[in-house]
Amino acid sequence: MRAADNPFRATRVDALDYRAPGFEWRALLERLDGLGGRGVVLGPRGSGKSTLLRGLEERLRDRGHEVRRLRPDPDDALIAQRQLDRFTSALSPTTALLLDGADRVGWREWRRLCLAARPLPVLVVTTHRRGRLPTLHRCSTSAEILTELLAELDGGRHDPLEVRALFRQHRGNLRTALRQFYDRAARGVPAADGRGGE
Template sequence: MTAAHENPFRTRRVEALPFQFTHDSWPRLLQRLEQLNHRAAIVGPHGMGKTTLLVELAQRLRERGRTIHHLRFTEEQPHLLPEDRAILDQASGQDDVVMIDSCECLGWLEWQRVKLATCKAGGLVITAHHPGRLPALIEMKPSMEILDRLLGKLLPTFPCPEERLALFNRHKGNIRDIFRELYDRHAQGV
């Protein structure tokens, strides 16, 4: 049995992993974002690293002088709250970029309000499970290559390739769920 602070798949270690590109790079992603007038979507299924990419993108935009305004929605909270509206009201300059995590949780009417409220902002970047609300900045897909790279950082001695493939298939490429299972296994000493 592994103590939580020794578990290689503990939250702090997993969240510290940098975003992993498959066929892209930061310079190309930032160039594409400029071509899209800083209005774009990070698209992909659950557990692909959309939020990680959004956070890292925010940092890179801050380094370029942008002011980031971050909103997050959930299935339990799919509406603009007064504090969300206040954030949107602040984001009215060309250096302001609004970043919305889990934008697909917003209904059509709320999405229209967001688009209207951000029309003067210098950018709007969202995460979503499906394309459509904004042009895609990047479309993520499940990748064994990414899983192998991340496992190599967390546990270089991870078992055989067959086990990695079985995990990948069982969780349909959802890396977050794979790491949860591996955390539980290590916690139980399996």
């Protein structure tokens, strides 16, 4: 299968809406307002933090914010100061800052970022651990969510037992689980076929 025809290609996965049991955007925005526009989206790798941040970006734009989202290169251990300087330059009173990966900001840079963001209405970051700001949302995953995403991406029916086993195999990381389905589709393994895992 051509990469551009693969139903699990990255652009389709990136376009999925964030979902979690009982999750509602309205409630999240109310909580963000209640926290004074400051918050952390917590969760392990592949739990939907970046997806949630993308959805939040869209909703903040709808509220009239100029949104800046910084997503550091995953290969960089730490975000460079010059990257943060660009991120926080020429801010307007309506700018909302969304930082995807605050774990990779050193403490000195973090202080400078907080200082630059002080007059701004919104600063939301993602991290793997609690601490830097009040918790806005904790992302979690389940085999049921993976099943929903699979159905949305390829319209196929997947064996729930197999999906559950894959979910465990990937320790709840939906991104890597979906990459495994990408590999299967690339090799032409049918959706409901339980064989062919790596």
